[in-house]
């Protein structure tokens with residue numbers, strides 16, 4: 580094994596040097612929709628809108644897919660990043676059930692679109708197993724399962740013995756959910772960008788949007804290379820950032836961490852259960868685990884408040900060292916193995932754990948898709964569906980549950 584790669588994600592490091600690239604924006608143009616942000620949400624939205632016939636222009640400040648999505652561990656989850664109970668407390672049963680149904684649909688449609696577009700990002704169907712390490716958490720998890728069953732959502736209980744057989748994890752019980760998936764995130768994002776470009780979207784990298792002016796008839800965006808006038812503007816920048824400071828109060832930013840081991844040998848793999856599911860624990864902040872095709876474990880979690888830029892490297896070494904320790908507690912057979920990759924990225928969440936997708940009354944001609952937390956793949960795709968409906972003036976029942984007025 581070589582030196583650990585600190586600060587670079589497994590996916591970004593493995594992308595060929597001759598990756599697809601897009602030009603900087605130059606000139607003056609009129610379009611139907613301008614999109615700011617070339618992450619998972621922005622690229623999926625560009626694809627959906629250009630497929631519907633809109634003239635789309637997407638602006639990415641850096642390279643496509645190298646924001647949070649390039650650092651993601653890429654579990655495609657059909658449920659929000661919070662417990663059913665937590666959403667129920669805030670939104671009530673009917674709304675919570677609708678939210679779960681919509682996010683499930685989003686995840687299934689996302690994987691179906693990847694397959695239809697033949698994006699080579701190694702999509703694999705995977706169950707997820709959400710386990711409790713102590714009896715109090717197991718009690719909470721049983722309660723969570725009860726709520727989900729009452730809402731007619733698919734999930735089942737794994738006993739200590741079943742969990743051990745399946746995963747070789749020693750814990751007090753678990754919920755198993757079928758129908759999730761895992762992908763290679765950066766290639767997925769690039770795949771949607773390419774599909775959008777093929778349908779006529781004009782995509783620009785290294786083109787940060789510096790200013791926005793909203794007029795009666797259109798919105799005007801300015802970059803260093805020129806301006807564009809659009810009927811509608813979509814903001815898919817993860818966080819509202821400096822362009823929409825008044826909205827920042829709706830969002831929290833943390834740093835989230837991940838490690839990838841080297842490919843594990845057969846002797847070690849034999850001690851790690853069937854390796855057919857993605858794992859999750861009930862800790863707060865939680866940890867999760869997935870496998871790569873070349874036999875590595877990717878282990879993530881341990882979110883912390885955003886570190887000061889000066890201490891970022893030191894905190895990264897400390898937090899990812901802690902992740903390796905926690906991984907070896909879960910799987911003692913891993914003890915002594917050093918990570919081959921250790922990286923982090925921003926996690927932008929909201930008070931109720933759901934993203935904000937839709938218009939905002941203070942910003943005419945604007946549509947937002949922000950705050951996807953640890954679930955930006957499936958929900959970024961869901962955002963493309965919801966915003967397409969808003970763009971066409973046909974919002975569906977349930978879309979308002981993701982809006983700013985919820």
Ligand SMILES: Cc1cc2nc3c(=O)[nH]c(=O)nc-3n(C[C@H](O)[C@H](O)[C@H](O)COP(=O)(O)OP(=O)(O)OC[C@H]3O[C@@H](n4cnc5c(N)ncnc54)[C@H](O)[C@@H]3O)c2cc1C
Pocket residue numbers: 615616617618619620621638639640641642643644645646647648649650651652653654655656786787788789815816817820822835836837879922923924925926948949950951952953954955956957959
């Ligand atoms: C370590 C880690 C693990 C994760 N694991 C998972 C997981 O397993 N499953 C999952 O679903 N999600 C996971 N996530 C979360 C997921 O990565 C995010 O939710 C998702 O990437 C958000 O997508 P986005 O398009 O909203 O934002 P981003 O991917 O951050 O894209 C926003 C883009 O906007 C651009 N931008 C910002 N300002 C401007 C401007 N003024 N002009 C032009 N462009 C601009 C940025 O450069 C950036 O590229 C993880 C995240 C991290 C960091």
